[in-house]
Amino acid sequence: MKIDKNDSTIDDFPFYNDKPAAFSPRQWLLLVVLVFAGFAVLITPIPLFATPFGQFIPAILFFAIPLFYLARIAPFHWRAIFRPMSFNHLKWMIGIGLLNLVISVLLGLLVVKLFGANPNHALAQLSDMTTVEKVLFFLKTLPQLFGEEIFTILPFLALMHVFYSHCHFSRTRSIILAWVITAVIFGLAHLPTYGWNLLQCLLVIGTARLVLSLAYLKTKSIWVSTGAHIINDWIMFSMALFVGVPTT
Numbered sequence: 001m002k003i004d005k006n007d008s009t010i011d012d013f014p015f016y017n018d019k020p021a022a023f024s025p026r027q028w029l030l031l032v033v034l035v036f037a038g039f040a041v042l043i044t045p046i047p048l049f050a051t052p053f054g055q056f057i058p059a060i061l062f063f064a065i066p067l068f069y070l071a072r073i074a075p076f077h078w079r080a081i082f083r084p085m086s087f088n089h090l091k092w093m094i095g096i097g098l099l100n101l102v103i104s105v106l107l108g109l110l111v112v113k114l115f116g117a118n119p120n121h122a123l124a125q126l127s128d129m130t131t132v133e134k135v136l137f138f139l140k141t142l143p144q145l146f147g148e149e150i151f152t153i154l155p156f157l158a159l160m161h162v163f164y165s166h167c168h169f170s171r172t173r174s175i176i177l178a179w180v181i182t183a184v185i186f187g188l189a190h191l192p193t194y195g196w197n198l199l200q201c202l203l204v205i206g207t208a209r210l211v212l213s214l215a216y217l218k219t220k221s222i223w224v225s226t227g228a229h230i231i232n233d234w235i236m237f238s239m240a241l242f243v244g245v246p247t248t
Helices: 025-043 056-073 087-114 131-166 171-189 198-219 222-243
Strands: none
Touching (some): 056 131, 087 198, 131 222, 171 198, 198 222
16 A cells, blocks of 8 residues: 555654754755764864863764754754654664674674775774773763764755655655665765775675664664664674774
């Protein structure tokens, strides 16, 4: 049965179809620009941010810059990307996090064998940190990984809006295109981290993003995709720290 595009009974994503708030093209564009502005703050080497506690500033600004603007243009509805956690959400969070871990490790091993891969230098230095530095490193990843979800989900909704409202694609086609494009963008954003290894970033990081985004696609809650991301990365960090397993 064909579902009507305006069927209000669909448990749907916010904003892409002008519900619960409509944004002008200029507002959508500025929102995406600010997403990338937050990313630029995160990766720009500034001495103040290089201190143990200063590193938290860009990690927080990473998500705060675009979220502040979202709250400004949708003052009563910006929380639509956050849904209250349920037990079912928790199951999806854990399941997607562990699934992504398995897929990432297998793909990483395959890419290393076929094409070669570059290490994540930040993780390579983890074992040389003091205990306090290690604790701060793990804590800093909490706002940063949340920022990575904002970096993915807001452009996902913007692309859905373009495909659905302007290109007049079906909802399903809009979801698939936005899902794949944001995974590619996420992979490319990791190029400096992995020595500009394009295949590694697209095949390993891009695929990991596809899996992690499933948590949001299923639950419509950025808390779930953030939790899955934290589970995946913290296990990988722990493997690198305590087991000495290299991560790609």
